[in-house]
Amino acid sequence: MITNCNVVLGGIRIPFSLPHFVREKFAEYYHKHSSDIQPPSTIEKREFGFILLKERVMVRHKGFKNVKDLGSFLKMIVPSDVYYSSAYYERPEEKMEEKGWMGADLIFDIDADHIPTPCEKDHDKWVCKKCGAVGRGVTPRKCPGCGEQKFDEKTWPCEVCLGSAKTETMKLVDFLMRDFGFSSEEMEVSFSGHRGYHVCVESGEVQALDQMARKEIVDYVIGIGLEPRFHGLGERSEKKSRILTGPDLNDSGWSGRIAKGTYEFLLSATPEELQQIGLRKKTADTLIKHRETLLESWKGKGPWGIIKDVGVESWKKIAQHGVEKQSAKIDTVVTTDIHRLLRLSNTLHGKTGLRKVMVPITGIEHFDPFKSAVAFKEGTVSVTAADAPQFRLGDETYGPYQEETIELPTAAALLLLCKGRAKMVE
Ligand SMILES: [Zn+2]
Ligand SMILES: [Zn+2]
Incomplete structure (x- = not known):
């Protein structure tokens, strides 16, 4: 089933169309790496979803018998983003109400969007879709110009913001291990490839928890109503x-x-x-x-x-x-949603061209997303950057750029192109 949507779908927002160069590179990645894709456990019980790179539509309700079939599918369709369900279903390909929910992993999302940082005003921008008003920093709930609530948002996977997200992730892991008693083997921590971290608890003890029970875990972790x-x-x-x-x-x-x-x-x-x-x-x-x-x-x-x-x-x-x-600043909606789609490890993030990668639990503090998540290590390309803050990939620092044409390593160019901060040179 194909759903054409430009709006938020279960937390998934489909951005603008991406240049042909991005499509080429993503295709190359899935041709080379389809065997490195890290499938979720019990793959045959999971629903999969994809955003198609070219068509900019979401395809979901897909099921796969094994990782080989999934890999072949990725090579064939070349998605900008790949998701799987935190839930286990009897019939993952059916409509939601006919899937037969069997349980779900316990998932947490820590996103820089939910953590106030002093640098937001330097790298985040919003534009009102109705009147064109522009502002920096956190997007207001209503446009101060016209009262409209629809915005184009430009965020940035900034090092300081991601540092704050990592601190929150470490607090969360501490809660899960010391207060809830989960072992590191039952948890998977990953960098999302964009502005945050995911923590997934896979344990027989959590699978059957309903929304209310998950809400209680959320309340505990964020310390709500604590006296x-x-x-x-x-x-x-x-x-x-x-x-x-x-x-x-x-x-x-x-x-x-x-x-x-x-x-x-x-x-x-x-x-x-x-x-x-x-x-x-x-x-x-x-x-x-x-x-x-x-x-x-x-x-x-x-x-x-x-x-x-x-x-x-x-x-x-x-x-x-x-x-x-x-308290740990988690996105509370994600944890209570028992049908949530979650980005798949070792796949590319359509907003950055970086990979979602696993983070070792012992040593989270030393994890460097701007090293570990870089997927493209060869070649250069010329792009015209419009308005890009300074950033680092690996050991190199780039920018800031303001209306200029530069030759960049593939990964740096992809980041700017995927974030809509640069265009290919005509
Ligand atoms: Zn407005
Ligand atoms: Zn920042």
């Missing part, structure tokens, strides 16, 4: 005096995370940051003045109550900020 007072932060009376208590760094689950978030916040907070979370200037100054004592106090039972002038309400605000720091 520090249920984690021991409060006052109690003892021998006519009031004692302030709170969670300890060694506590398990969110209690320990609150303590850790509080500790890390106090470690570096400025008086201004303390006031931003709602503390009075006097309280902020007192905390800064006693910072050394506070940090030292964690070796015992923590800072709660150690400074007379800082009361329980102030500590709650600090602890709440600790929660915010410790």
Whole structure:
């Protein structure tokens, strides 16, 4: 079945048409690498979806018996993007309601779009589809010019943004391993090939979870509705005096995370940051003045109550900020969707020409997406860049470019072409 759509489809947005050069290179990639495609487990129970490079349409509800058939299909159609279902179906090729849902992996998406970064205003742009108003940074909900809600968005797979996404991914993995008890063998972490990371948990224990159960996992990970007072932060009376208590760094689950978030916040907070979370200037100054004592106090039972002038309400605000720091910024919609299509590993991302690649769980911090995901390592091509920020691929840095024709290595040119920041030289 072919669905012609230029809108968002289950989170998949089909961009503008791509130059012939991109099609040639993608075809070359699938001819050379169709045997390296990493199939999902139980391939015969998965639905597959593709965006066709030439026609710019989505083809879905495809099924494959084995990876060889999938590889041959990729060579034949040359997609810009390849997806598979996180769900297992009895009949993956049927219509949604007739597929026979059998279960789904537990998936997480960490996208730079959901993490505020200071550089967004430098590399992200939006254009109102109705009145043509243009702005930088995060796309507004409504156009300030005409009130319309449709925009052309130009984002960028920026190194700083992806660094933030990686930090969130590491927090998520920590939740999944320490709080939920999944092993590294049950998890797969990958760089999406564009602006984020995916974490997929494949375990018999998660397959049957319904949307509500997945929502609860989401709430836990993002720390929604978390009350520090249920984690021991409060006052109690003892021998006519009031004692302030709170969670300890060694506590398990969110209690320990609150303590850790509080500790890390106090470690570096400025008086201004303390006031931003709602503390009075006097309280902020007192905390800064006693910072050394506070940090030292964690070796015992923590800072709660150690400074007379800082009361329980102030500590709650600090602890709440600790929660915010410790929570993992995931795209909540993805995890609760039990029919979600997910990009397939070792396939190309149509917005960058980079590969989706697996990230080793031990050593995530050292993973370099701009090295590991580069798919094309040979040749150069001339392009005319319109408006491109500075970027790095491998050890080379390129740009920024403003209305200029340059000869670039294939991977760098593809990135600009796929992101709509350059055109082929006529
Ligand atoms: Zn407008
Ligand atoms: Zn950025």
